[in-house]
Amino acid sequence: MGTFHQDKGELHGITVLVTTAGPESWIGRCDTMMGEHVVLLGADRHHADQDEASLDEWVGKASMVGFFPRHERVLLPHAQVAAVRPLHEL
Amino acid sequence: MPYDPMLVAPMREELTRLGVQELLTATEVDDWFAQKSGSALLIINSVCGCAAGQARPAIAPALEHPVHPDRVATVFAGQDTEATARAREQFGDFPPSSPSMILFQDGELVHFVPRHRIESRSAEEIATELTGAFEKYQAASEA
DSSP states (O other): OOOSOGGGOTTTTOEEEEEESSSEEEEEEEEESSSSEEEEEEEEEEETTTOSSOHHHHHHHHHHHOOOOOEEEEEEEGGGEEEEEEGGGO | OOOOHHHHHHHHHHHHTTTOEEOOSHHHHHHHHHOOSSEEEEEEEOSSHHIIIIIHHHHHHHHTSSSOOSEEEEEETTTSHHHHHHHHHTTTTSOOOSSEEEEEETTEEEEEEOGGGTTTSOHHHHHHHHHHHHHHHHHHHHO
16 A cells, blocks of 8 residues: 555555544545654544534545545644544545 | 646546547636536546556546446646636535546536545556446436
């Protein structure tokens, strides 16, 4: 899985769902997981306390039709990351 | 910023040699969408690796299927920006995604294959999804 740049991890170039220890979850194209952060490019965020849609609804819609890349680059410290899963597997 | 036209020419030809109509301007996009009857597939082409490795190679086997769209066209994201933007206006509720493939039946969007369902699948799997959609919506239109 992934494309080129093996030093960036096997999910490089793959669209992933990142859940965190807090209320935020992110969907974006994984750039790298190899440094101090999970780095997403072209990402969108779900906030469990602020968004009308549930996380399941938000992920379900993204799985069907994609998502709007509202954030150009997002850095998520590994300590805050609960799981990183390819969107196509959800 | 668009890539060198010489660099992307083979990426265009990979589709145009299959008979896919290239839409280079907003006017060409408008003309293509003006025809509503029948089935039509729009391919959003891209310079990225998954377009080269999976998206474009999926098109030839999909179009060889006995049931295939009446019309097939492509716009090139990041290259033909005016045409791509105009095409995306036709399905503005859907997030921009490149590469991607969009199937229309009688002018209505009926099936969408966004990038994340291309980047991690084989060309054969994508072609199978497309041909399944061709069959499903042709059967529905004939019912």
